[in-house]
Structure formats: C-alpha cells, structure tokens
Amino acid sequence: MSLKSLFEKPAPPPASGKAYPLTFLGCGSAFNTVLGNNSAYLKLGDDLLLIDCGGDVLPKLVKLHVFDGVRKVHIFITHLHSDHAGGLGNTILYLSSKILRHEPRKICLYHPDRQIVDFLRMQGVVEDTHYTMYVNLWDELFLDDEYAWHPEYYFKPTKHVPTLEGHVWGLDLKMGNEFHLFFSGDTCEWNPDCYDMTEYTAVYQEITEKDNPVHFTYERLLQVTKNFTADEKKRITLMHFDDDFDFERAQTDGFSCAKAQLTLEDLYQ
Numbered sequence: 001m002s003l004k005s006l007f008e009k010p011a012p013p014p015a016s017g018k019a020y021p022l023t024f025l026g027c028g029s030a031f032n033t034v035l036g037n038n039s040a041y042l043k044l045g046d047d048l049l050l051i052d053c054g055g056d057v058l059p060k061l062v063k064l065h066v067f068d069g070v071r072k073v074h075i076f077i078t079h080l081h082s083d084h085a086g087g088l089g090n091t092i093l094y095l096s097s098k099i100l101r102h103e104p105r106k107i108c109l110y111h112p113d114r115q116i117v118d119f120l121r122m123q124g125v126v127e128d129t130h131y132t133m134y135v136n137l138w139d140e141l142f143l144d145d146e147y148a149w150h151p152e153y154y155f156k157p158t159k160h161v162p163t164l165e166g167h168v169w170g171l172d173l174k175m176g177n178e179f180h181l182f183f184s185g186d187t188c189e190w191n192p193d194c195y196d197m198t199e200y201t202a203v204y205q206e207i208t209e210k211d212n213p214v215h216f217t218y219e220r221l222l223q224v225t226k227n228f229t230a231d232e233k234k235r236i237t238l239m240h241f242d243d244d245f246d247f248e249r250a251q252t253d254g255f256s257c258a259k260a261q262l263t264l265e266d267l268y269q
C-alpha cells in the first residue's frame with residue numbers, strides 16, 4: 001500500500017436510485033379551505049422530516065398514520081404565518097406526550113430565529129422539555145438511522161410580506177447524490193440558485209394567479225422558466241394554491257402540481 005493511498009478519501013457511495021419526492025399533506029394558500037395548509041413531509045427510514053405545520057396539519061398526520069414507526073421527527077418552519085406554523089405547538093405536544101414520550105432530543109425544530117421559542121412558550125410548549133431547537137441557517141441533520149449520506153439543510157432568506165421582513169426563509173435540503181430539493185415557502189421571488197436546475201432534483205415553488213407583491217405570480221414563473229427544458233419544468237412542483245388556480249394550464253405548460261394527500265373534506269369524513 002502506498003503512503004499516498006492512506007490519505008486518499010474513500011470513494012463516495014453510489015446513489016441508491018430511489019426517488020425522494022415530498023408528500024403533501026395540504027397544498028393550499030392561507031385562505032384555501034379545501035386544499036388546506038401547505039405542508040409536506042419526507043420519510044428517511046425511521047426519521048420523519050416535516051416542512052411547515054399549519055393549523056390543519058396534525059389531524060392529517062394522525063389520520064394518515066404518518067407517525068407509525070417514527071423514532072425521530074425533524075420539523076422545519078419557513079415563517080410564522082398561521083398557515084405555516086399555527087399547528088406547530090399542538091403537534092409538538094402530541095409528539096411529546098403520545099409518540100416520542102419525554103424525548104425532547106427526538107423532536108427537533110429547525111428555524112433561523114429564536115422568536116419561535118417565545119411563540120411556543122406562550123402556548124405552554126417549552127424548549128428542552130418538549131423539543132430541541134436548532135437555530136442555524138445551515139447544518140447537517142443527524143438521523144436516527146444509518147445512512148450513507150448526512151442530509152444538509154440551508155435556510156435561504158427570502159421576501160414575503162413587509163410585516164415579516166427578515167423572518168421568512170426558503171429551505172434547501174440536500175443528501176449527497178441522493179437528492180437536492182428546494183422548498184420556496186411563501187415568497188415573491190425565484191431562488192437565484194434555481195436558475196440552474198441541473199443542481200436540483202426538485203424545486204417546490206409557491207404560486208399565485210393574481211398580480212401580487214407578496215407571492216410569486218404565474219406570469220413571473222413563465223418568464224423565469226422560458227429557457228428551461230421540458231424535464232427541468234417538470235421538476236418544478238407548484239404549491240400553495242389559491243382557490244382560483246388554473247391547474248390545467250400549469251400542466252399544459254409542463255409544470256408539476258402538488259397534490260394534497262387529504263383535502264379538508266376528506267379529513268372530516
């Protein structure tokens with residue numbers, strides 16, 4: 001064995017070839033009372049990654065048995081609007097009392113602003129008693145299960161309503177060669193990193209029909225993607241729909257659309 005080979009990094013493990021799309025619990029905008037609050041999850045072995053947790057998210061998680069077999073939960077919050085964080089306190093308390101009993105280290109909350117700790121404490125949900133807070137913009141995720149890759153997250157600051165200026169983020173999630181996702185959260189912008197779609201396996205982008213200064217308009221999407229290939233457009237999944245969204249046109253134009261696992265009508269049947 002040569003001395004040099006001792007210092008060479010081992011080759012990275014090959015990608016598993018599995019698809020890692022997000023599953024949507026709901027895909028509506030704040031006032032969409034059919035498609036519900038926009039929220040999505042991904043399961044990696046016994047770890048559950050949940051992105052945003054509006055007021056109607058917990059009953060869907062329970063009804064769909066999403067917590068079955070879960071040993072660790074990672075919750076990412078893009079901003080504190082009620083349709084994204086209104087169900088967070090109750091979901092943490094449910095996890096703490098019924099699923100991951102008295103194991104705050106197994107209930108991980110990711111948000112780049114510690115004001116969320118006050119937001120939860122006023123609801124009787126307490127850091128280190130019920131959950132563990134991770135406030136970094138970037139970090140690796142430590143999964144309970146053994147994986148060849150550590151997922152990494154990166155909160156990308158973005159613009160949304162003036163009243164939440166500086167407190168709104170999109171979420172970039174990457175796991176080695178396995179996947180690289182971007183979830184826009186609520187925004188009026190296209191993430192500049194996603195002009196080059198070769199880097200991303202999937203981009204989840206909020207969308208609105210109306211001319212709107214705080215959300216991302218369909219017209220703007222057409223401008224941004226005018227030179228994208230058909231495959232690149234298909235890897236853009238639109239979400240956070242108003243009740244007048246034209247799904248047929250979006251599909252004809254080559255985009256994918258998020259589909260809610262349960263509508264609010266299904267939920268209460």
Ligand SMILES: [Zn+2]
Pocket residue numbers: 029030038081083084186240
């Ligand atoms: Zn929203």
Ligand SMILES: [Zn+2]
Pocket residue numbers: 079081160186
């Ligand atoms: Zn919002």
